[in-house]
Amino acid sequence: MAKFFRAAIMGPPGSGKGTISKRIAQSFGLQYLSSGHYLRESIAANTEAGLLVKSYVERGMLVPDHVMTRLMLPRLEQLSGHSWLLDGFPRTLSQARALNNLCQLDLVISLNIPYETLRERLSDRWIHPASGRVYNMGFNPPRVKGKDDVTGEPLIQHDDDKPEALMARLRHYKDVAKPVIDLYKSQGILHSFSGTETDRIWPYINSLLNTKMHTQPSDACQSQTP
Ligand SMILES: Nc1nc2c(ncn2[C@@H]2O[C@H](COP(=O)(O)OP(=O)(O)O)[C@@H](O)[C@H]2O)c(=O)[nH]1
Numbered sequence: 001m002a003k004f005f006r007a008a009i010m011g012p013p014g015s016g017k018g019t020i021s022k023r024i025a026q027s028f029g030l031q032y033l034s035s036g037h038y039l040r041e042s043i044a045a046n047t048e049a050g051l052l053v054k055s056y057v058e059r060g061m062l063v064p065d066h067v068m069t070r071l072m073l074p075r076l077e078q079l080s081g082h083s084w085l086l087d088g089f090p091r092t093l094s095q096a097r098a099l100n101n102l103c104q105l106d107l108v109i110s111l112n113i114p115y116e117t118l119r120e121r122l123s124d125r126w127i128h129p130a131s132g133r134v135y136n137m138g139f140n141p142p143r144v145k146g147k148d149d150v151t152g153e154p155l156i157q158h159d160d161d162k163p164e165a166l167m168a169r170l171r172h173y174k175d176v177a178k179p180v181i182d183l184y185k186s187q188g189i190l191h192s193f194s195g196t197e198t199d200r201i202w203p204y205i206n207s208l209l210n211t212k213m214h215t216q217p218s219d220a221c222q223s224q225t226p
């Protein structure tokens with residue numbers, strides 16, 4: 001039977017989950033699923049569900065667990081025959097349990113980044129909304145200020161990266177992530193990385209994945225739907 005590898009990346013807003021996930025997906029060929037991306041897609045669709053999601057995201061609050069699991073789990077079921085990397089899900093213990101019922105993760109990466117670093121990065125984060133491409137005016141600036149490298153379209157800042165929402169998001173992250181991190185620690189699959197620079201953390205993550213992906217792949221996830 002073919003073997004697959006399933007990983008998740010956790011960390012507060014601005015810790016570099018998206019940046020590192022992109023490198024992992026490129027280097028190791030995993031399918032990349034970002035909860036933030038799917039939420040923004042749902043907001044942009046302007047449906048009733050999207051408006052509900054927007055009301056939470058705008059206030060820097062977590063979207064309710066049942067909304068998140070309904071958004072993410074069907075996508076994972078469709079990928080049961082693939083290796084994948086989850087960014088931003090699960091964020092709560094309830095989400096982690098729902099995921100566990102579908103699929104056992106092989107590896108969880110947790111990023112510990114000092115608060116001041118997060119604040120500086122997010123105040124400088126600019127996004128191309130249509131593609132989700134992320135820039136930072138110091139770390140990876142666009143070629144032309146304020147414009148996306150590929151399309152030339154204008155870049156924007158997320159409302160939830162603005163200082164009012166940011167403080168609430170960081171405070172909330174710590175409380176909610178602790179039991180999830182403890183769960184994965186108890187399963188022996190948690191790997192934590194600390195630092196202020198993605199480029200210094202990346203070689204360690206790269207070498208961890210090189211080892212794990214070649215020694216610990218698992219069978220396909222079980223679909224829960226009949
Ligand atoms: N200055 C600096 N910025 C970084 C570094 N790593 C990521 N960033 C930027 O910090 C912001 C947050 O990173 P992102 O990957 O979006 O974090 P996420 O919220 O955890 O997904 C983005 O603008 C990145 O381009 C780094 O090592 N140094």
Ligand SMILES: Nc1ncnc2c1ncn2[C@@H]1O[C@H](COP(=O)(O)OP(=O)(O)O)[C@@H](O)[C@H]1O
Pocket residue numbers: 012013014017035036037039056057058060061062063064068087088089090091092095160169
């Ligand atoms: N798993 C999740 N559970 C609840 N809310 C979520 C989840 N993932 C994302 N969100 C919501 O979407 C917002 C943006 O998430 P994301 O793009 O992952 O950014 P960041 O890592 O910078 O917080 C979060 O602040 C939160 O409101």
